[in-house]
Amino acid sequence: AQSVTQLDSHVSVSEGTPVLLRCNYSSSYSPSLFWYVQHPNKGLQLLLKYTSAATLVKGINGFEAEFKKSETSFHLTKPSAHMSDAAEYFCVVSDLDTSGTYKYIFGTGTRLKVLA
Amino acid sequence: DGGITQSPKYLFRKEGQNVTLSCEQNLNHDAMYWYRQDPGQGLRLIYYSQIVNDFQKGDIAEGYSVSREKKESFPLTVTSAQKNPTAFYLCASTLGLGTVVGNTEAFFGQGTRLTVV
Numbered sequence: 001a002q003s004v005t006q007l008d009s010h011v012s013v014s015e016g017t018p019v020l021l022r023c024n025y026s027s028s029y030s031p032s033l034f035w036y037v038q039h040p041n042k043g044l045q046l047l048l049k050y051t052s053a054a055t056l057v058k059g060i061n062g063f064e065a066e067f068k069k070s071e072t073s074f075h076l077t078k079p080s081a082h083m084s085d086a087a088e089y090f091c092v093v094s095d096l097d098t099s100g101t102y103k104y105i106f107g108t109g110t111r112l113k114v115l116a
Numbered sequence: 117d118g119g120i121t122q123s124p125k126y127l128f129r130k131e132g133q134n135v136t137l138s139c140e141q142n143l144n145h146d147a148m149y150w151y152r153q154d155p156g157q158g159l160r161l162i163y164y165s166q167i168v169n170d171f172q173k174g175d176i177a178e179g180y181s182v183s184r185e186k187k188e189s190f191p192l193t194v195t196s197a198q199k200n201p202t203a204f205y206l207c208a209s210t211l212g213l214g215t216v217v218g219n220t221e222a223f224f225g226q227g228t229r230l231t232v233v
Contacts, residue, residue: 034221036224041204041226041227041229042227043122043206043224043225043226043227044159044206044208044222044224045224046221046222046223049221090159103161103164103174104149104161104222106158106159106160107158108156108157108158109156109158
């Protein structure tokens, strides 16, 4: 079965410095991968998704992620953090279950803190 | 604007009570999902429905029930059998049947925070 591991539960960066949120996955086939962002007491918003096209995926708000099959990674990056980026981020893999239905497997989340 | 609406935003339940969380979407999506979110545990799937009048248990269905009488509505009932219901509940939907669209993104509601008092 597919799984996803977010390597850091908390990340703190200073405003204007780069952001790196790490995600590793396991999959027996070519997966679809997503990053979502959640602000406090809100729903989840899609940042970007990888679906076997270009390995470098650009998303909203200046975020991007690179799919590296050899490393089974899908790390999220941003060149310069903004205060409004403070939120929780989820890495998600799309999993085909035994009934032939796709379900979404969520990582446990990384809380990003941006320091002024 | 299209989207998913969850209500209420906050809900308080007494011990032994059943409560129902509402989820409505006007995106014309076929599939709908309910997730439970607890701190540090990510999202866990409770129930999902691919089409009207059909639904399947997710990973933590015990103590919950759902119905899908209309395409746009997927209410979740938290029954008294759910021993630890305090959590943040999220409803989501996707465009098509899961067997065809594994790479489609999910759209989420704003969540309902349920607290047992």
